[in-house]
Amino acid sequence: MKKLTLIFTAIIILILSACAPSQNKEGESFFAMDTYMQAEVYGDRQTVNDIKAEIERLDKKLSSVNPESEIYKLNKSGSLELDGESAELIKRSVELCGFTDGNLDITVYPVVEKWGFIDKNYKIPTQSELDSLLKNVDYKKITVNGDTAVVPNGMKLDLGAVAKGYAADKSRGILSKSGVKSAILNLGGTVLAYGKKPNGENWKVGITDPENNENYMGVLECADKTVVTSGNYERYFESGGKRYCHIINPKTGCPADNGVTSVTVISPDGTKNDALSTALFVMGAQNASEFIKNKCGDMDFIILTADKKAYITKGIEDSFSLKNSEYEITVV
Structure with missing residues (x-):
């Protein structure tokens, strides 16, 4: 149990x-x-x-579960013209995945979902379920041309591994401009x-x-x-x-x-x-x-x-x- x-x-x-x-x-x-x-x-x-x-x-803007966010819409449509900020953050996230030799992969989201960490309905997937999902885990397949991002069919991306850090960077900018x-x-x-x-x-x-x-x-x-x-x-x-x-x-x-x-x-x-x-x-x-x-x-x-x-x-x-x-x- x-x-x-x-x-x-x-x-x-x-x-x-x-x-x-x-x-x-x-x-x-x-x-x-x-x-x-x-x-x-x-x-x-x-x-x-x-x-x-x-x-x-x-x-x-960056949530993977909010239907109003750009990331949610991108995952739904597979291709979306984003604003410059989102496009740049996805590009940098992909670069960081490469920098870490794939130990960070922003396309692992469907696997996280399967384990129940998104809806909190926790369960242990079968090996066959994981094998099927892992076929679509590959940050290298995410492309950003200009401000248009493309997520191949069967894949979803999630920026949860960088979102709070990025929020800290943006907050730093606000503090700097304020003179605090x-x-x-x-x-x-x-x-x-x-x-x-x-x-x-x-x-x-x-x-x-x-x-x-x-x-x-x-x-x-x-x-x-x-x-x-x-x-x-x-x-x-x-x-x-x-x-x-x-x-x-x-x-x-x-x-x-x-x-x-x-x-x-x-x-x-x-x-x-x-x-x-x-x-x-x-x-x-x-x-x-x-x-x-x-x-x-x-x-x-x-x-x-x-x-x-x-x-x-x-x-x-x-x-x-x-x-x-x-x-x-x-x-x-």
Whole structure:
């Protein structure tokens, strides 16, 4: 009998210093992109309103389930002339799929549907069902000519693996134009630490402990970074005593099951961070470590495993502090 677990949307806990000045602080909590979000801006109210409106616009535009969105219409029609923004984001997403050697694939959506992670009617597909669906999982078949995108028959694309990171990038642009110097946004596991705190200190971002997602296993100090985490505790179901998480390996059609419990990516590029957090989770700790060394020298990472190992990059060795002594840190 399948046991449905609670879905936890808060995968990164913000630790806001009590000594930070509260003057001119404006905040807003809202629901978008299937998760709860929070924005705290040390500036005027209009900036917060603009960020919320922008994220809601992107949610409506990029959703794979909203019949009014461009992505939904593209999946339905197979070919659609998009506006420039959507076309560019699809092109970049395809490039990121290639960059990750296909460990991220934006066409895996029908497989995700089959497992029930979209309508929450969870089930374990048969191997024949997966084999049939996997024939149509191939990001290389998505084409964008000008602003016209083409999705071959039998395929669907989904931008969920980049949407929140992209929303963080767009929010950064709004903050920059507004003249705001300090802000912290939690977009459901995608944290934008904009500037520093008003008192000049770095922001502190807590990294959730996958074994107890009401607590954090470590704290990262950072400024002007986007911190994106993908974990096996975000959305999952249990059947026969086994946990099946929502992160699907596009090469097998099955939920990733390689000992990795959480991947955090840190850099100013939210869109790329979002894509890599999924791809590295699929790769597994050893392959992800090699990938990072060879292709991601300008980014930092935290990879957690079920056997309580924490693999971190050298760039954050001095800014990451362990709070759960059960974890063993290895610098990669």
